[in-house]
Amino acid sequence: PVQTNEAALNGNGVQKPEPRLNDPDTLARQIVEKLTYSIGKNPASARKYDWLRATTLAVRDRIIDHWFESADRFAEEGGKRVCYLSMEFLIGRMLRDAINNLGLTEPVREALARYGVELDMIELLEPDAALGNGGLGRLAACFMESMASTGVPGYGYGIRYVHGFFRQEIADGAQVELPENWLVHGNPWEFERRNASYEIGFGGKVSMIQEAGRPARQVWRPAERVLAVAYDTPMVGWRGRQVNTLRLWSAQALDPILLDAFNSGDHIGALVESNKAEAITRVLYPADSHQAGQELRLRQEYFFSSASLQDIIRRHLEENDNLSNLADKVAIQLNDTHPAVSVAELMRLLVDVHGFGWDEAWTITRATFSYTNHTLLPEALEHWPIHLFERLLPRQMQIIYAINAGIIREAAQEHGYDDGQVAAISLIDEGNGRRVRMGQLAFVGSHAVNGVSALHTDLMKQTVFRDLHELYPDRIQNKTNGVTPRRWLMEANPGLTGLITEAIGPGFLDDIEKIIEIDDLADDAAFRERFAAIKRQNKERLANVIGERMATSVDPSAIFDIQVKRIHEYKRQFLNIIEAIALYDQIRSHPERNWTPRVKIFAGKAAPSYVQAKEIIHLANDVGRVINADPAVRDLLKVVFIPNYNVSLAEIIMPAADLSEQISTAGLEASGTGNMKFALNGALTIGTLDGANVEMLEHVGEDNIFIFGLTASEVAQRRREAHSGRSIIDNEPMLREALDAISSGLFCPDSPSRFHSLVSNLYNNDWWMICADFKAYWDTQRTLDDLYTRQDEWQAKAVHNTARMGWFSSDRSIREYARDIWKAGPGQAG
Numbered sequence: 001p002v003q004t005n006e007a008a009l010n011g012n013g014v015q016k017p018e019p020r021l022n023d024p025d026t027l028a029r030q031i032v033e034k035l036t037y038s039i040g041k042n043p044a045s046a047r048k049y050d051w052l053r054a055t056t057l058a059v060r061d062r063i064i065d066h067w068f069e070s071a072d073r074f075a076e077e078g079g080k081r082v083c084y085l086s087m088e089f090l091i092g093r094m095l096r097d098a099i100n101n102l103g104l105t106e107p108v109r110e111a112l113a114r115y116g117v118e119l120d121m122i123e124l125l126e127p128d129a130a131l132g133n134g135g136l137g138r139l140a141a142c143f144m145e146s147m148a149s150t151g152v153p154g155y156g157y158g159i160r161y162v163h164g165f166f167r168q169e170i171a172d173g174a175q176v177e178l179p180e181n182w183l184v185h186g187n188p189w190e191f192e193r194r195n196a197s198y199e200i201g202f203g204g205k206v207s208m209i210q211e212a213g214r215p216a217r218q219v220w221r222p223a224e225r226v227l228a229v230a231y232d233t234p235m236v237g238w239r240g241r242q243v244n245t246l247r248l249w250s251a252q253a254l255d256p257i258l259l260d261a262f263n264s265g266d267h268i269g270a271l272v273e274s275n276k277a278e279a280i281t282r283v284l285y286p287a288d289s290h291q292a293g294q295e296l297r298l299r300q301e302y303f304f305s306s307a308s309l310q311d312i313i314r315r316h317l318e319e320n321d322n323l324s325n326l327a328d329k330v331a332i333q334l335n336d337t338h339p340a341v342s343v344a345e346l347m348r349l350l351v352d353v354h355g356f357g358w359d360e361a362w363t364i365t366r367a368t369f370s371y372t373n374h375t376l377l378p379e380a381l382e383h384w385p386i387h388l389f390e391r392l393l394p395r396q397m398q399i400i401y402a403i404n405a406g407i408i409r410e411a412a413q414e415h416g417y418d419d420g421q422v423a424a425i426s427l428i429d430e431g432n433g434r435r436v437r438m439g440q441l442a443f444v445g446s447h448a449v450n451g452v453s454a455l456h457t458d459l460m461k462q463t464v465f466r467d468l469h470e471l472y473p474d475r476i477q478n479k480t481n482g483v484t485p486r487r488w489l490m491e492a493n494p495g496l497t498g499l500i501t502e503a504i505g506p507g508f509l510d511d512i513e514k515i516i517e518i519d520d521l522a523d524d525a526a527f528r529e530r531f532a533a534i535k536r537q538n539k540e541r542l543a544n545v546i547g548e549r550m551a552t553s554v555d556p557s558a559i560f561d562i563q564v565k566r567i568h569e570y571k572r573q574f575l576n577i578i579e580a581i582a583l584y585d586q587i588r589s590h591p592e593r594n595w596t597p598r599v600k601i602f603a604g605k606a607a608p609s610y611v612q613a614k615e616i617i618h619l620a621n622d623v624g625r626v627i628n629a630d631p632a633v634r635d636l637l638k639v640v641f642i643p644n645y646n647v648s649l650a651e652i653i654m655p656a657a658d659l660s661e662q663i664s665t666a667g668l669e670a671s672g673t674g675n676m677k678f679a680l681n682g683a684l685t686i687g688t689l690d691g692a693n694v695e696m697l698e699h700v701g702e703d704n705i706f707i708f709g710l711t712a713s714e715v716a717q718r719r720r721e722a723h724s725g726r727s728i729i730d731n732e733p734m735l736r737e738a739l740d741a742i743s744s745g746l747f748c749p750d751s752p753s754r755f756h757s758l759v760s761n762l763y764n765n766d767w768w769m770i771c772a773d774f775k776a777y778w779d780t781q782r783t784l785d786d787l788y789t790r791q792d793e794w795q796a797k798a799v800h801n802t803a804r805m806g807w808f809s810s811d812r813s814i815r816e817y818a819r820d821i822w823k824a825g826p827g828q829a830g
């Protein structure tokens with residue numbers, strides 16, 4: 001019999017593993033143990049990929065210890081939990097983040113070095129988990145990390161897409177989309193939880209039933225049912241103090257092989273059902289800031305909302321007698337309207353399944369939910385055709401009508417609303433073919449609604465939610481976005497992190513706002529030089545990536561002027577390209593002038609169906625090909641488009657920028673978060689008064705940020721006046737010549753008319769104010785050229801940027817949500 005050590009037995013008589021030590025010897029031993037017994041290789045025969053897997057498994061063991069401790073602590077404390085419902089989590093690679101937060105970076109590096117394996121090299125082999133499109137999904141990932149780091153018991157709920165965001169290649173200058181396959185080699189970070197699975201219904205009928213001695217109630221009998229199966233991924237907080245859970249749902253057929261069909265020889269028929277079910281979680285929709293109106297998308301939204309709510313309710317009932325205190329124990333945050341059907345689904349579960357009266361259920365629902373809006377763009381606001389909604393979710397549709405009737409009754413009886421005012425707040429848009437407005441549903445079903453920057457929140461009150469804001473004036477509040485300093489400073493920029501640690505000690509690692517202590521060092525020439533030397537190294541690293549991936553050489557002493565983000569007309573990559581062409585033209589016309597060398601770097605994906613965005617990508621590539629090959633510019637200007645922008649590429653790009661382009665048409669970028677990552681890493685910003693740029697200006701000071709262009713209210717004014725670009729172009733020779741160059745086919749001799757519609761849109765309309773803002777943008781760029789020649793001044797401003805960006809940490813955002821909206825987490829009564 002196996003000898004058990006008394007001291008190692010816990011209360012249940014179950015043997016507990018020895019605590020794992022974190023020295024290089026122990027780590028080396030355990031990594032080799034994983035290599036041997038989990039992977040079946042010995043150190044001599046192991047390939048790089050085997051070492052990655054073995055290291056991941058050894059690190060994972062330590063995470064699991066902390067994970068159980070956190071779960072036990074939450075259960076013991078009985079405090080309020082936060083559930084973050086998001087269709088997207090753009091996590092990126094996980095190993096470096098986990099190792100960093102556990103404080104294992106150096107010991108693991110040393111352990112692997114003993115076998116001649118480089119940690120930095122094997123980290124690159126991990127697939128980049130791209131379960132999101134851009135800003136909204138990356139914010140969810142930063143929030144998960146910050147909840148674990150600030151002690152909030154946070155649970156992420158989302159979808160386990162088999163195929164994440166598509167891979168982008170550039171062929172002859174154009175975007176090509178290829179399927180992404182992050183799970184092909186398995187995923188060591190996830191744990192399938194077969195015991196946490198729920199039935200999700202679609203379609204069918206609703207009927208009233210009357211049982212003896214009970215009130216009549218509605219019963220939904222779905223025509224189709226699929227199974228949602230949970231996969232859990234641990235999310236490690238700073239210093240491993242807390243490990244939270246990201247629970248992603250995967251769709252499976254209830255009966256994977258319908259035995260009847262199979263036995264009768266209909267193999268194909270048997271598999272159709274399971275294919276249809278599994279299609280729900282097969283692929284991430286790649287449309288950012290544009291509603292994907294397909295039925296499958298609505299199925300995805302309901303699927304993960306219902307599974308998450310059933311899970312939340314089940315856990316609540318394991319710990320409580322009934323659901324009447326749900327809102328005291330759980331806060332549910334809706335990340336945009338993608339999970340907004342949850343409002344109707346929770347009502348259904350409370351009323352139809354758990355027997356609550358309507359009014360009490362509504363009180364519980366509103367107290368439980370809160371909703372974050374991430375865009376004001378009309379084309380991105382979700383509104384589902386009633387006929388589709390009704391066919392797929394008949395009972396939820398009835399509930400939405402009933403919620404609407406209640407809101408309208410209140411508005412008419414208590415506030416004297418007339419028909420026009422009622423139509424404005426209604427959950428049903430009667431205008432174009434009757435649709436359910438998901439933003440309105442999320443708003444009325446929540447006790448708090450927030451925007452993601454101060455400007456965006458103000459504009460929400462004035463535009464999309466003007467009428468609901470009038471009816472419920474206390475509901476909207478601001479929560480400015482933030483980014484996690486662990487991934488975006490410590491891990492992406494170890495050089496800068498080391499310098500700051502030497503200068504002010506490690507306190508800023510636990511409280512990033514202490515980074516302000518380097519502010520005075522902007523006046524210290526020796527410090528500035530070291531700061532600049534680190535920037536130089538990071539630029540060399542990026543220059544190497546550009547050289548390897550694209551066979552283009554760029555000079556790290558030039559200004560690295562970078563715009564990386566989704567490609568969208570409102571983000572105005574086109575304005576940046578036009579400026580590059582104008583500069584090209586000026587350099588050729590005035591070779592005698594003292595031009596400051598510049599490398600313009602672009603990266604980002606276009607939605608596959610977004611024609612103009614794809615043309616902009618094509619233009620950037622075509623322009624780069626011509627300019628980079630022209631000996632007349634003598635390396636004074638390069639234009640580079642790096643393919644396949646993702647989180648891992650961002651980690652190399654952010655630390656390497658001198659200049660960050662945040663040039664959206666004012667009023668249209670809800671917040672931006674790339675702007676924060678760049679500035680934290682010491683880039684200066686050229687930007688409009690839009691989104692969080694406004695607050696960055698307040699924090700870094702007007703001498704340290706370069707603001708140009710129309711304000712949001714000026715943009716709105718011009719749009720009302722039916723502004724067009726023609727007269728501006730006629731009076732601005734540099735702009736006209738740049739546009740003429742594009743139209744002439746200079747950059748696309750193979751297909752000279754390729755960009756005609758892009759250019760003619762500027763003449764006829766200029767909806768995005770590219771012509772209107774061109775001159776101010778050009779002038780500001782030339783000011784920056786000049787400043788760059790005075791390196792002392794430039795670097796002092798760069799230091800001020802890093803020093804003053806601490807407030808833009810997602811730890812600060814999360815603490816505000818916890819205090820003002822969730823009433824959960826450290827220091828809250830909950």
Ligand code: KOT
Nearest residue numbers: 135136289374375380669670671672673
């Ligand atoms: C996409 C579809 C519908 C509704 C909203 C979106 C959306 C908005 N996706 N990403 N965003 C961005 O979210 C970021 C995080 O709040 C913001 O910083 C950024 O400005 C939004 O564009």
